[in-house]
Amino acid sequence: MSDSHRRDGTDGGGSAVASGLPSPSSLPDGRPEAIKAVKLRHPWRIAVAVVLVVLLVLFVLDAAQRKAFGWADVGKYLFDVRISQAALVTLELTVYSMVIGVVLGLVLAIMRLSPNPVLKAVSWLYLWIFRGTPVYVQLVFWGLITLIYNTIVIGIPFVHTWAVIPITWVPPLFFISVVGLSLNEAAYMAEIVRAGLLSVDPGQEEAAKALGMSWWQTMRRVVIPQSMRVIIPPTGNEVISMLKTTTLVAAVPFTLDLFGRARDISAETFTPIPLLIVASLWYLFFTSVLMVGQYFLERRFARGTDRGRPVVGIGVDVEPSVAAGGVGGVR
Amino acid sequence: MSAADRRAETRTAADAAPLPMVDAVAVSKSFGANEVLKSITLRVRRGEVMCVIGPSGSGKSTFLRCINHLESIDAGRLYVDGELVGYRQKGGKLYELKPSEAALQRRDIGMVFQHFNLFPHMTALENVTEAPIRVKGVPRHEAVARGRELLARVGLGSHSGHYPSQLSGGQQQRVAIARALAMDPKLMLFDEPTSALDPELVGDVLDVMRGLAESGMTMVVVTHEMGFAREVGDSLVFMDGGVIVESGDPRQVLADPQQERTRAFLSKVL
Numbered sequence: 001m002s003d004s005h006r007r008d009g010t011d012g013g014g015s016a017v018a019s020g021l022p023s024p025s026s027l028p029d030g031r032p033e034a035i036k037a038v039k040l041r042h043p044w045r046i047a048v049a050v051v052l053v054v055l056l057v058l059f060v061l062d063a064a065q066r067k068a069f070g071w072a073d074v075g076k077y078l079f080d081v082r083i084s085q086a087a088l089v090t091l092e093l094t095v096y097s098m099v100i101g102v103v104l105g106l107v108l109a110i111m112r113l114s115p116n117p118v119l120k121a122v123s124w125l126y127l128w129i130f131r132g133t134p135v136y137v138q139l140v141f142w143g144l145i146t147l148i149y150n151t152i153v154i155g156i157p158f159v160h161t162w163a164v165i166p167i168t169w170v171p172p173l174f175f176i177s178v179v180g181l182s183l184n185e186a187a188y189m190a191e192i193v194r195a196g197l198l199s200v201d202p203g204q205e206e207a208a209k210a211l212g213m214s215w216w217q218t219m220r221r222v223v224i225p226q227s228m229r230v231i232i233p234p235t236g237n238e239v240i241s242m243l244k245t246t247t248l249v250a251a252v253p254f255t256l257d258l259f260g261r262a263r264d265i266s267a268e269t270f271t272p273i274p275l276l277i278v279a280s281l282w283y284l285f286f287t288s289v290l291m292v293g294q295y296f297l298e299r300r301f302a303r304g305t306d307r308g309r310p311v312v313g314i315g316v317d318v319e320p321s322v323a324a325g326g327v328g329g330v331r
Numbered sequence: 332m333s334a335a336d337r338r339a340e341t342r343t344a345a346d347a348a349p350l351p352m353v354d355a356v357a358v359s360k361s362f363g364a365n366e367v368l369k370s371i372t373l374r375v376r377r378g379e380v381m382c383v384i385g386p387s388g389s390g391k392s393t394f395l396r397c398i399n400h401l402e403s404i405d406a407g408r409l410y411v412d413g414e415l416v417g418y419r420q421k422g423g424k425l426y427e428l429k430p431s432e433a434a435l436q437r438r439d440i441g442m443v444f445q446h447f448n449l450f451p452h453m454t455a456l457e458n459v460t461e462a463p464i465r466v467k468g469v470p471r472h473e474a475v476a477r478g479r480e481l482l483a484r485v486g487l488g489s490h491s492g493h494y495p496s497q498l499s500g501g502q503q504q505r506v507a508i509a510r511a512l513a514m515d516p517k518l519m520l521f522d523e524p525t526s527a528l529d530p531e532l533v534g535d536v537l538d539v540m541r542g543l544a545e546s547g548m549t550m551v552v553v554t555h556e557m558g559f560a561r562e563v564g565d566s567l568v569f570m571d572g573g574v575i576v577e578s579g580d581p582r583q584v585l586a587d588p589q590q591e592r593t594r595a596f597l598s599k600v601l
Contacts, residue, residue: 115430207448207507210399211462211514212438215430221465225452 073274077265078281086261087282093177093246093257098239100182105189110219112190113197123190130187135180139251142180146170173254180252185242192234196227229301236294240287258282350413352377352518352549353398357407360393367393369573370407375518375566380550382560382581385570386596391553394570395520398551399440400433411440412517438466441511445523447503449495455482455506456491459513467514474513481509485539501532505539512543519543521552557601561585569593 024032063069077083111123130138146167155161171179200223208218247259255264262279266272353375360368367390375381383391396402397409400417409416417433418425428436449458459478463469469477482491485505487498495503504524511519521540525533537559544550544563554560560567560581567581569588577584577593585601588594 201448203444203446203448204450206401207442207444207450208462209401209434210437210440210442210444211510212434212466213462214434214466217465221461222450226450 068273069277070271070274073269073271074277074281077262077275077278080265080278082261082265083258083278083282086256086258087286089174089256089261090243090246090258090282091286093174093181093249094239094243096178097181097185097246098242100178101185101189101238101242102235104182104186106193108186108190109193109197112194115215127187127190130184131191135184135245136248136251138184139177139180139248142176143173143252145176173249173252174256177246177249177252177254177257181242181245181249185238188238189235192238193227193231196229196231197223199230200226232301233294233298236290236297240290240294243286243290244283349377351375351410352379352412353551354410354413355394355398355407356409358394358397358404358409359406360390360397360402360404367573368397368404371570371573371575372407373568373575373578375549375551377549378547379565380544380548380552380563381566381568382564383551383553383568383570384555384557384560384596384600385576389570390573391570392522395442395522395551395553398518398520399437399442401442411436434466438462438514439517441514441516441519443504443507443511443519443521443524445526447495447500447507447527449503449507449510451495454492454494455487455498455509458495458506459510462510463513478509478513481512482506484512484542485509486535499532500528501535504528504536508536508539508543517549519548519550521550521554523553523555525554525556555600557585557597569596571596 027033064071108123108126111119112127114120150167152165152167153161154163154165197219204222204226205218208222213221246257249257250260250263254260259279262275263272266275269275351374353373355371355373358368358371359366369390371390371394373381383394385391393402397404398411398416403417414436415425416436417428419428419432420426449455450461453461456475456478459481460471460474463474463477464471479488479491482488485508487502487505487509490498490502490506495506498506508524524540525536528536533556537556540550540552540559541563552559552564564581566578567584568578569576569584569590569592571592577588577590584593585597588597
């Protein structure tokens with residue numbers, strides 16, 4: 001059927017003439033000639049692009065000669081040792097907060113999806129509080145924690161007191177900053193992990209159950225590994241977001257991070273604008289590096305579950321039927 | 332208390348015949364207001380291959396899922412190998428089983444799903460060895476040796492290193508059968524095992540199931556493969572609207588259905 005159609009189309013003077021429509025000219029071997037059409041033009045795109053480039057050049061030229069930007073100071077402080085040390089502190093804040101946030105988020109998400117209503121309620125309450133209040137406010141609270149809780153009371157609550165132990169340990173501000181950032185991050189990571197866990201086909205859980213696997217075995221061996229594909233790309237986003245959120249530790253108040261340090265220096269030198277630019281350049285540098293990593297991460301995880309992993313045994317014992325029927329992994 | 336004693340406590344000990352593998356007594360199940368199973372009573376003998384047919388929504392898959400307690404039943408009693416499924420009976424009262432106890436019951440019952448449900452992040456061999464290693468605590472080298480043997484048995488000896496996505500549907504379903512067999516089940520449940528397959532791949536899976544039946548495995552097979560039911564089945568159950576409309580010898584039921592509803596269904600599918 002399709003074969004006869006093809007024959008009509010190619011050796012086709014007869015049928016084409018009969019229908020009155022122009023027929024494609026044929027190559028010597030009978031195949032139809034490739035289409036060579038005039039490309040659609042987009043003159044407005046070019047016009048708008050030219051205008052934008054002109055505006056950008058004007059802005060740069062103008063900025064370069066504006067005194068307020070203080071370009072000399074930008075150059076002076078960009079690689080100042082105080083700034084680069086502060087940049088390191090910002091990275092530390094980011095890494096510690098993210099690691100704790102991811103682990104705690106995973107625990108919260110698993111609690112939320114567990115069949116245990118007590119764990120579910122605890123997780124829900126946590127998310128409600130930490131997602132429902134601004135991170136800035138949370139950080140101020142953590143900074144004041146020693147004012148709120150300054151004694152340990154041993155006894156029966158509201159009835160009898162045996163001993164009162166004053167808390168003399170004052171946690172370092174860096175520690176408080178990490179606690180504040182990571183507890184807030186955990187709430188968001190929990191939602192990301194939860195979405196990932198829910199993305200796994202319910203049939204997987206059912207199959208594991210039918211094999212007699214426990215709920216935790218099912219989670220750890222079957223559901224969590226498959227959810228990583230969905231969880232990892234947005235987690236990369238969270239890292240980039242966290243890097244910038246660390247500026248809010250000023251609320252603790254912790255000031256040894258990149259932005260805090262830049263502000264401190266400018267408070268002495270009365271040159272706030274160049275130091276803002278210095279800080280921005282550092283943040284931009286870090287986020288750019290992270291965005292490159294994010295790109296490769298997403299490319300890696302956008303691939304099918306099969307294509308992402310090394311293929312074992314292929315080429316050794318592959319059968320023709322598999323090569324034909326299989327998907328990308330074989331290629 | 333032995334399994335037989337337990338059973339005798341709740342049921343009259345009239346039958347001295349060997350314990351049936353599956354004994355369903357007036358099993359009922361509803362999803363909300365929708366009554367999916369209406370007092371299903373049937374028995375599957377040891378070594379019997381029972382095929383369950385019927386239109387979609389007739390409750391046949393739900394019944395299968397009740398047998399290994401993936402769904403709980405609302406009324407009636409369901410015994411597998413003399414053990415009450417999902418509950419413990421003590422002093423005339425039923426107690427819900429702990430998840431770990433329910434898991435213990437399930438691991439003796441193999442299940443094969445319509446959509447295979449293989450673990451996509453594990454190779455065929457890892458799929459087969461996962462449960463024996465994790466659930467039964469079988470040493471890895473033993474599980475691997477047995478896994479290879481089972482894959483060879485379903486005709487996939489050379490595919491142990493392949494991921495499910497590198498296998499055709501028929502091959503995946505055969506791995507799924509090997510995975511269920513790796514737990515040495517006493518009963519195998521098949522939920523439309525060939526319905527999601529290309530027609531040309533159905534034969535291989537049915538061959539494996541036929542071999543399994545010949546080896547004496549007790550099987551309950553929900554299927555639309557009337558040919559398989561006729562050749563391999565010891566008994567046939569036709570379900571519709573949550574009740575058993577007709578049951579008996581498959582050759583007899585398929586050739587000469589007694590109920591009008593059965594006749595109407597068979598005239599459409601045969």
